Amino acid sequence: MDKNQVAQALEEVATLLQLKKDASPFEVRAYENAARTISALDDDIERLVKEGRLKGIPGLGPTITRRIEELVTSGRLSFLEELRAATPSIKLELLRIQGLGPRRINAIVDQLHIASLEDLERACKEDRVAALPGFGKKTQEKILQGLAFLAEHGHRYLYPVAEAEGLRMREALASRPEIVRVQVAGSLRRRRETVKDIDIVASVADDADSAIRQRVMNFFTGQPGVRQIVSKGETRSSIILASGIQMDLRLVTDRQFPYALHHFTGAKEHHIPLRRRALSMNMTINEYGLFRGKEPDLELVPCKDEVEFYAALGLAYIEPELREDMGEIEAAERGELPTLVEERDLRGVLHVHSVWSDGKNTIRELAEACCERGLSYLGITDHSQSVGYANGLSVENLQRQWEEIDRLNAEFAGRLVILKGTECDILKDGSLDYPDEVLARFDFVIASIHSHFTLSPQEQTERMLRAIANPYVTIIGHPTGRLLLERPGYTLDIEAVIEAAARHGVFIEINASPQRLDLDWRYVRKARDRGILIPIDPDAHSIAGLADMHYGVGIARKGWLSAADVLNTRPLEELVALLQRRKASR
DNA sequence: GCCGTTTTCGGCCCGACTGTTTTCAGTCG
Known part of the structure; x- marks a missing residue:
């Protein structure tokens, strides 16, 4: 256990x-x-x-x-x-309905003998819910809406969907003369892999009156693409967008902005120990400020931004990505937080598919795109021979692909180096999809699982461990195979995989595709702690896919990675040396 | 159920919005 x-x-x-x-x-x-x-x-x-x-x-x-x-x-x-x-299981189901908490659920289930979501819908339509003490017509209507919402959108949203909506609203609000500062907060700012809703924090002038606040809220709830207004006040309003995602706007005075931004960035789990810390220092935290003393003699501790806020608590600034109660407060106290990797630290990409397998662009087109992005190397990793559905490369086609890469390298000399790689399948028994003498000729080998997802955890782990032990494997691709909001990863002992990779000097990628974001950030940090270098790989199947690196960097930051922990922040010479050292250690 | 340089009992992070209420409970984040 x-x-x-x-x-x-x-x-x-x-x-x-x-x-x-x-x-x-x-x-x-x-x-x-x-x-x-x-x-x-x-x-x-x-x-x-x-x-x-x-x-x-x-x-x-x-x-x-x-x-x-x-x-x-x-x-x-x-x-x-x-x-x-x-506990009847219906009570657990009902917890997923917005606006229903334990008290109301108990009243509904125990007094109306509700046993299913359909029962509840019928009871609402027959006005039996509204008749319960403490309930009423509006509550009943909200429950019906919650049931419909659950049926349609009972899920979360991928990061890019929410990011696009959040940035659009931020731009719109920033254009308003009443707004002083505006920022996306919440799990989106913390760069979680999926989000349930979008939080936006905005400020108006310290002397703004009620009419100004109402104008801002009218603007917010009147945006195009608003399907429903859930609630509307002068400090908080909540809407549902056409995509189904919920968006909350918190409006504060500009003096309150840093505290509010911090409060609504969360995570709740980060705030609890932080507030406890504040209390122990004779301070209290709420969304409007950091106060010294006790009621009624509260004195605001002035902070113009979050850096000063953390400093007032005796802490180094904690980046939003790290605010998950994963030891960041202790590290900030000791001044041991890492300087997190940024997109501009990346020097190249290592996991890219071309038209040789299932990619949409030629190697030349991809190479041009990498040059435009200021990258200095591109690792081409088309699928291996047994991956029929993705047009995997036979050994003969590999030979022809390598000749093309040699020609292009001559052409791009001085601008970009194209590395010969493969995303080689890990077969059911843990062996690889090319013989060793072929694997030996690649500059690097990414080994991935694309089949037999349902092996037992033991078999799946052994399969992966055998692949890691193969001396030609450089990188493990999307190590758990999860597809966010679609399917969980294959069940394997990821800690054993990290341990084996550390022992064999194998790298584990962060697959930056927003559907994958695999390795999960919680394990990224463990891999780092075991000394494993982590490549951030776009797994691009087109030029546009190269931009997914942005999401991979977010996950790397959540995993506490600095530039030095990421393989493809290394300049070309250093990367080549690392790959050669791997080869020489065989 | 946990915890204690005020406490072994009486606290526990804090406030907005809604709806059903005539002062507040429930829910959410």
């Missing part, structure tokens, strides 16, 4: 507890805190339990410690099983 399974069980306890009628919100929070504590552990959970070292970890008291010990030693948690047995 690993710590993630333990954390998941504790989170499930928290979710089920809040659906109990007499639930204490603080008990719920205790389990949520414990889940976070566990998932942030560096030590092996089984060893901690065996050695009795759970005690003393802040956030784990006697009860939760006992429950974790039961779970880890027996593989079961009787408390969780009792909660599951006592």
Whole structure:
């Protein structure tokens, strides 16, 4: 049993507890805190339990410690099983409806005997929900809308979709004379791989009156492409766009802007320890400011931006991407935060498909595009022979492709170097799709899985480990195979993959395609900690796909990578030397 | 359920908006 399974069980306890009628919100929070504590552990959970070292970890008291010990030693948690047995699954489903929380769910399910979403819809249409005490017509209407929304858009959105909407609205608001500062916040600013909604923070002059605020809010809710106005006030309004994504605007005075921007950037998990820290320094934080002292003698600690905000708390500036409660506050306190990699640090690209397999552009077109982007090397990695659907290259065609690359390298000399690579399939048994004597002739080899996704976790892990042990493999491509919002990755032991890659000197890519963003940023940091260099690879199938590097850089930053941790920030000579060293170590 | 250089009891991060209420509960982020 690993710590993630333990954390998941504790989170499930928290979710089920809040659906109990007499639930204490603080008990719920205790389990949520414990889940976070566990998932942030560096030590092996089984060893901690065996050695009795759970005690003393802040956030784990006697009860939760006992429950974790039961779970880890027996593989079961009787408390969780009792909660599951006592909680109708419909209550969990109803939690996904906007505007329905535990209290109302309990009222609905227990008093109206609702057992399915269809039951709830019928009860609304028959006005039985509105008749419940504390409910009314409008609440009932909101529930119906929530049901419809869940059916249509019960999912999250990929980063690029949300980014485009967010930037468009920011531009529109920035053009208004009432607006002083405006910024996209929320999970979008933190560059999460998917987002549920878009948060925008804007400021008006400190002396702006109610009429000015209303003008801004009218402008916001009156934008083209607004499908529905969810709520509208003078400090907060919420709309649903034609794409189905929800967008919130928070309006503050310009003096409040840095605090509000910080507040709405989140993550909530980052704020909780930060506020605790503030309290211990005799300060409090809310979205309108950082205050010293206690009510009613609060004194604003002036900050003109977030840098000063963190400084007032005795911390180095924490980049938005890092605000996930993953140890960033402790690192900021010690001044050990990394300088994060930026797009302009990239010197070349290593994972690009051409018309030789399933790409849309010729190598020459791709090379020109790389020159325009100021890159100095391009690794061409078409698919290998067994990938029929993607027009994988036979050994004969490889020979012809290499001749073309040689000609182009002569032509582009002094501007760009084209490297001979391959995205070689890892076959079912972990062997590679070209024989060793062919693999030996590439400048580098990306090995990826594109088939047999349903092997058992053990088989899938062994398959990957065998590929990593192959002395010709340079980079592991999209290591989990996930497609965001479509399918989970193949089940394998990613920690074992990282460990093996570190041992064999194999690089693991961040696949920058916004549907993949694989390796996940949570593991990027672990790979970095094991000394693995990470290439940021566009997996481009066209010139336009080269721009996906932008998303890969976001994930690299979330994974705490500095330029030195990224393979393709290296100048050509250094990259070639690294690839040759790999070859020589065989 | 956890925690303690004020506390072993009484706190626990904080505020906006909505709707059903006549002062506040529920939900959300």
